[in-house]
Amino acid sequence: MATEPMDGGRALIRALEEEGVDVMFGLPGGAILPVYDPIIDSSIRHILVRHEQGAGHMAEGYAHATGRPGVAMVTSGPAATNIVTPLCDAYLDSVPMVVITGQVPYAAIGTDAFQECDTTGITQSITKHNFLVTDAQDIPRTIKEAFHIATTGRPGPVLVDIPKDIVDPTNPRSAMTWEDDVAMDLPGYRPQVDVDPEAIRAAAKLVRDAERPVLYVGGGILKARAAEALRELAELTGIGVVTTLMARGAFPDSHELCLGMPGMHGNYTAVTAMQEADLLVALGARFDDRVTGRLDGFAPDARIVHVDIDPAELGKVRRPDVAVQGDVRVAIEALVAELSDGGTGDVDRSAWKSRISGWQERFPLAYEPWVPGDALKPQYVIEQLRDATPDDTIVASGVGQHQMWASQYWTFDHPYTWINSGGLGTMGFSIPAAIGAKVAHPDRMVWAVDGDGCFQMTAQELVTATVEEIPIKVALLNNSYLGMVRQWQEMFYDERYSEVFLSKEVPDYKMWAESMGCFAMRVDDPDEVDDAIARANEVDDRPVVIDFRVAAAEKVFPMVPSGKTNSELVVPEFQQDQPR
Amino acid sequence: MNVHEPEFRYHTLVVTVENKSGVLARVAGLFARRAFNIESLAVAPTDDEEFSRITVVVDLESAPLDQVVKQLDKLVNVVEIRELHPGHSVERELMIVTVIAEPDTRDEIVEHLDRAGGKVLSLGTDRMMLSLVGPPSRVDDFEDLLRPYGIVELQRTGRVALASLDDALD
Numbered sequence: 001m002a003t004e005p006m007d008g009g010r011a012l013i014r015a016l017e018e019e020g021v022d023v024m025f026g027l028p029g030g031a032i033l034p035v036y037d038p039i040i041d042s043s044i045r046h047i048l049v050r051h052e053q054g055a056g057h058m059a060e061g062y063a064h065a066t067g068r069p070g071v072a073m074v075t076s077g078p079a080a081t082n083i084v085t086p087l088c089d090a091y092l093d094s095v096p097m098v099v100i101t102g103q104v105p106y107a108a109i110g111t112d113a114f115q116e117c118d119t120t121g122i123t124q125s126i127t128k129h130n131f132l133v134t135d136a137q138d139i140p141r142t143i144k145e146a147f148h149i150a151t152t153g154r155p156g157p158v159l160v161d162i163p164k165d166i167v168d169p170t171n172p173r174s175a176m177t178w179e180d181d182v183a184m185d186l187p188g189y190r191p192q193v194d195v196d197p198e199a200i201r202a203a204a205k206l207v208r209d210a211e212r213p214v215l216y217v218g219g220g221i222l223k224a225r226a227a228e229a230l231r232e233l234a235e236l237t238g239i240g241v242v243t244t245l246m247a248r249g250a251f252p253d254s255h256e257l258c259l260g261m262p263g264m265h266g267n268y269t270a271v272t273a274m275q276e277a278d279l280l281v282a283l284g285a286r287f288d289d290r291v292t293g294r295l296d297g298f299a300p301d302a303r304i305v306h307v308d309i310d311p312a313e314l315g316k317v318r319r320p321d322v323a324v325q326g327d328v329r330v331a332i333e334a335l336v337a338e339l340s341d342g343g344t345g346d347v348d349r350s351a352w353k354s355r356i357s358g359w360q361e362r363f364p365l366a367y368e369p370w371v372p373g374d375a376l377k378p379q380y381v382i383e384q385l386r387d388a389t390p391d392d393t394i395v396a397s398g399v400g401q402h403q404m405w406a407s408q409y410w411t412f413d414h415p416y417t418w419i420n421s422g423g424l425g426t427m428g429f430s431i432p433a434a435i436g437a438k439v440a441h442p443d444r445m446v447w448a449v450d451g452d453g454c455f456q457m458t459a460q461e462l463v464t465a466t467v468e469e470i471p472i473k474v475a476l477l478n479n480s481y482l483g484m485v486r487q488w489q490e491m492f493y494d495e496r497y498s499e500v501f502l503s504k505e506v507p508d509y510k511m512w513a514e515s516m517g518c519f520a521m522r523v524d525d526p527d528e529v530d531d532a533i534a535r536a537n538e539v540d541d542r543p544v545v546i547d548f549r550v551a552a553a554e555k556v557f558p559m560v561p562s563g564k565t566n567s568e569l570v571v572p573e574f575q576q577d578q579p580r
Numbered sequence: 581m582n583v584h585e586p587e588f589r590y591h592t593l594v595v596t597v598e599n600k601s602g603v604l605a606r607v608a609g610l611f612a613r614r615a616f617n618i619e620s621l622a623v624a625p626t627d628d629e630e631f632s633r634i635t636v637v638v639d640l641e642s643a644p645l646d647q648v649v650k651q652l653d654k655l656v657n658v659v660e661i662r663e664l665h666p667g668h669s670v671e672r673e674l675m676i677v678t679v680i681a682e683p684d685t686r687d688e689i690v691e692h693l694d695r696a697g698g699k700v701l702s703l704g705t706d707r708m709m710l711s712l713v714g715p716p717s718r719v720d721d722f723e724d725l726l727r728p729y730g731i732v733e734l735q736r737t738g739r740v741a742l743a744s745l746d747d748a749l750d
């Protein structure tokens with residue numbers, strides 16, 4: 001075994017290199033300073049952010065786009081607290097990420113030292129695991145364990161907190177010996193990948209016997225890289241597929257078996273098919289409240305097959321009739337084999353299929369068409385953008401109405417082309433996430449679809465994008481409002497608008513974007529949309545921002561009002577006379 | 581693991597964890613996050629000093645407990661979890677107590693102590709320090725017996741428990 005005397009700081013960077021890290025996002029400061037010195041000599045590209053929240057979301061965007069863990073490194077105290085939001089975001093959306101935080105010297109921990117905060121304490125419940133390393137010799141093993149935990153089983157964020165003294169070469173506590181192939185020591189960590197064949201047989205039986213089955217597909221499909229297997233299962237059985245907000249792209253929207261997105265702002269067919277189903281096969285999905293609506297009225301007649309790698313998800317919300325613990329790709333492949341061998345059953349599902357196509361005909365996703373005098377329709381902007389960009393374009397969205405319109409009106413035909421903050425719903429996610437995705441895929445087009453509220457939370461990262469030459473494009477759906485909240489106040493608070501109007505005058509987004517080095521345009525009319533998008537698509541040497549001035553009163557439909565069951569889905573006015 | 585049905589409201593979990601700093605906080609945090617109260621807690625290294633055993637008693641319905649157990653099992657530092665069935669486990673607790681013992685009550689107290697199987701740890705002019713190891717109910721009873729004499733200070737350890745031998749064989 002090769003060994004070499006080293007200091008903790010160099011060992012940390014070396015350990016990251018050995019994990020195959022090609023890029024990391026961060027911002028230095030006192031406690032992490034010694035680790036920033038060896039970065040100069042490292043093969044790892046470091047992207048200097050303007051706010052540590054940006055570093056975290058960039059790492060997430062990178063991970064979403066590639067499946068590889070995103071890496072962020074920041075200093076102690078305020079920097080660590082700035083990255084708390086991305087950690088929680090990654091935790092709720094199962095994003096593999098490793099965050100390294102500086103910490104005050106070991107002997108100073110617990111003394112309220114300058115820029116000390118209890119980072120592992122604060123992040124304990126929002127990380128898959130975290131480490132406080134106390135000894136330089138433990139750094140390489142801990143990094144290896146951190147990547148292993150972040151990327152295996154149900155992926156998630158792992159934080160490694162590093163006291164300054166063990167990485168500072170001038171401090172004797174940083175002395176250590178580098179060893180190749182250090183062994184991990186994780187006796188309590190054994191994610192189960194394999195599935196129980198008995199459970200697969202039981203699941204297959206329910207599938208064969210079902211009259212009204214639906215494949216309910218969640219983000220786990222993407223994490224398990226199971227899109228191919230899913231398609232095989234759907235085509236073998238002819239069962240329709242709904243893809244949740246976290247799973248958009250896991251099954252092609254243009255496939256005839258695709259029913260679209262379920263949930264609070266899902267389309268009528270997806271929501272209703274789940275609601276009327278007699279079997280839901282949940283694949284890497286977790287029965288989130290935004291999908292189920294009021295739980296006691298959710299899919300009342302459905303039996304449940306629930307496949308998840310995380311045993312704590314099985315039975316957490318809805319008791320499954322068949323629980324399959326394990327990797328969802330392994331499970332689907334086993335199910336496909338079982339159904340190929342034993343047949344897919346001979347239940348006549350033609351009545352169910354015609355009900356589905358009836359819903360699709362009567363309740364397509366649609367909005368009130370634009371008439372002269374109207375403000376620009378945000379949905380129209382999404383449609384035009386969709387049609388004017390390459391098929392493999394990556395779309396990263398913020399949180400709010402624009403997010404729902406992007407998810408609804410884009411056509412996702414490829415996995416890993418949709419990046420958003422589902423579980424935490426973090427405003428400001430899109431710009432840094434788009435930057436992370438673009439760093440991972442410099443040859444692909446990456447569009448951020450953002451709201452004006454969101455934009456003001458993380459726009460400063462466009463400076464990062466300019467300086468680091470990461471030419472993302474931003475479609476800002478600017479309605480001058482915290483639109484999603486405005487919609488709730490309009491519908492559920494008697495149009496009493498409280499603190500949701502931003503401003504029609506300030507900021508001047510075009511000037512702001514230009515000041516950050518972007519190419520920027522402002523669009524007010526529908527007939528300018530195509531031209532602006534075409535110009536944006538031609539720019540490849542810097543970020544682009546288009547300020548689309550869209551209608552403020554536009555609402556997202558359909559909608560399941562909160563506290564209601566999915567049967568009480570509200571459709572847009574012009575569909576309300578349709579027989580359900 | 582399967583959580584036992586709720587004939588007994590108290591559930592005793594025996595959690596084997598890595599013997600590292602912060603592990604107890606992680607375990608306790610999962611209960612705290614849901615505002616579940618921990619009735620009793622005892623922690624010490626096992627025969628293998630790399631691991632510690634946490635005996636935790638909680639007062640819960642089975643359904644939320646089942647979820648907490650699964651989440652506990654997900655903690656990277658948790659190696660194993662077992663729920664002990666109340667009828668099939670041996671539970672012990674230690675109490676140390678200082679009680680007022682005037683010359684006229686001293687003999688009576690010692691009599692109670694002998695019957696409970698406790699020990700005198702130390703004698704003062706008007707007080708005694710006693711200890712008792714026993715099943716939690718016996719420790720409760722003894723505490724009740726002492727109260728009229730005047731308890732000066734009292735400390736109980738929280739329960740430790742192991743599956744009974746007959747249970748281990750089936």
Ligand SMILES: Cc1ncc(C[n+]2csc(CCOP(=O)(O)OP(=O)(O)O)c2C)c(N)n1
Pocket residue numbers: 398399400401402403425426427450451452453454455477479481482483484485
């Ligand atoms: C950090 C954060 N704060 C508050 C919220 C609550 N919230 C959800 S959507 C929304 C409005 C977002 O406004 P904007 O970015 O303009 O998007 P729009 O809904 O107008 O498309 C708010 C305030 C949130 N999700 N995240």
Ligand SMILES: [Mg+2]
Pocket residue numbers: 400451452453477478479480481482483
């Ligand atoms: Mg807005």
